[in-house]
Amino acid sequence: MSADVVVHIVDDEEPVRKSLAFLLSMTGYAARAHESATAFLKVAPQLERACLVTDLRMPDMSGVELLHRLREAGAMLPTIVITGHGDVPMAVEAMKAGALDFIEKPFEDEVLLEAVRHAAEELDRRNVGIGDVEAIRGRIGQLTERERQVMDGIVAGLPNKTIAFDLDISPRTVEVHRASVMAKMGARNLPDLVRMVLADGTRQR
Incomplete structure (x- = not known):
């Protein structure tokens, strides 16, 4: 299942992007890192069989705003939002905007991988029946x-x-x-x- 799914990572911190991309690639996923939400929005409409891992707080726009922009562009993807401690209300807003999951930092590798597996499965089962x-x-x-x-x-x-x-x-x-x-x-x-x-x-x- 992981082989045909590309996981896109949006985070303004380069060490975080590299760490997440390495973890995902070592687990069999194709990973693509983007330094900003703006950069990701440029490629989002062309994506297929993809899911998104995005930070909640970023300089150019928040993860919540990114989700709203993706929906407006008709480019919504199964999305996992990474949030700092105490940002649960904002993470809930992200889920209302269409995020599939959120993970509080710091998190174990397996927690992220399980969320990505869930997002990949969601590509085949997009709506709650x-x-x-x-x-x-x-x-x-x-x-x-x-x-x-x-x-x-x-x-x-x-x-x-x-x-x-x-x-x-x-x-x-x-x-x-x-x-x-x-x-x-x-x-x-x-x-x-x-x-x-x-x-x-x-x-x-």
Whole structure:
């Protein structure tokens, strides 16, 4: 599967571009590095069988703006956004703009490779089907009202302490509800949960 997929890397830091390109090429992917979002936009409309790994914060334009520009150009690709700690709300905005996944720095190599594998698979399965949306709504329907409140806080990128303060419960109780939400939703991680909530358009704000 990896042999026919080209992974495009957009990051303004050369060491990061080289490191990611090396990791991906060693794993069997063809990798192409771009020093800016502007440079990538020039080639994006001609790409086929490609996915994108982009930094969230860059000098010329943010990863969120890049996604908006790709959509406007009809050149949307399965996209993984790399984000710094504390940028979860912005990463969620990127997913609303069409990103498939986001990864918080620092991350293990395998975390990125798993996200790229997922992006490559998405090329063959671009849209969430109606049945998937119904299943997600069914899972959300199994949550208690408190669990839904905690989930909304998680997806908004709020830390446990803030969610606890807003709901007048202890941070430990938030942790318990958070674990229950992840289990009931069948979410492997935060991006997975965000994807499900975005697929269920009734909960978008």
